[in-house]
Amino acid sequence: MGDITIRSIRIEKKNMTFDLQLTEEKIKRHQVTAMHLTCALAFIAAGAIIVIYNYTIPYWGLAELIAGVLILGVTIIKNSWVTGKNSVLYRIGELAIAATMAVYSVTQHWTFPIFIFSVLTLAVAFAMFWERASSGDAQIMHIDDTGIRLPVTSRKRFIDWVETDSVILRYGTLSIECTDNRLFQWNVKGIAFKPEELEQFSKSKIEEHKARRVVEEW
DSSP, X not given: OOOOXXXXXXXXXXXXXXXXXXXXXXXXXXXXXXHHHHHHHHHHHHHHHHHHHOSSSHHHHHHHHHHHHHHHHHHHHOHHHHHXXXXXXXXXXXXXXXXXXXXXXXXXXXXXXXXXXXXHHHHHHHHHHHHHHHTTOOOEEEEETTEEEOOTTSSOOEEEXXXXXXXXXXXXXXXXXXXXXXXXXXXXXXXXXXHHHHHHHHHXXXXXXXXXXXXXHO
C-alpha cells in the first residue's frame, strides 16, 4: 500500500477538522494467513479421510490432500506469495476446492462435510471479496467538533468529547485517553499540521464538554 499524503486540516466556518492517515493496513497479514491455513488444514483432513475410507473416489481425496499440503507449505515457507498481490489466485483455487467438496457432499448426503465445506466456501468467498475491496485503502481517523471517529477496524467507531480525557500526538503516535481509563493508540503519517494544533483543539473541546460530563454522570 503506497503512501498517501492527505491534506490533514481544513477550516470551514471556524470549525476545525483533522483527518489523520494511519500506518496500519486495513487487511492485516496474519488475517490473510489464518484463512489460508484454515483451508489447508481442512483440505488435508478431508483428503486423508477420503483416501483411507472412501474406495470410490480415492484419487479425488489424494488430489485434495496434495492441494492442502501445498497450500500449507507455501503459507508457512513463502508467506509473501499468499499474502501479496497474487493472493487472489490462491483464493480462487481454495474456493473451487471447497465449493466442489460442498457440492459432492450434498450428492452423497454427508451431513457434517456439507456443513464444513459450505461454511468454508462462504468464508473464502467473503475473504476474497473483502481483500480485493480493501486493497490499497488507507485507514483514516476523523476528528472534528462532534468527536473522534475511529477507523473501520476498531471495535469502537466513535468517541464523544464528553468521554475523552486527553488527545496527544507525539513522534507519529496518536494517543487518546478516555474518562473510563481506556487508552487508544495509533501510528499516523502524512499529517500536514502541527501536533500542537490538534492537541489545543482537542483540549478546548474536552473543556467545553466537561459540564455535560458532570450532568450525565449525575
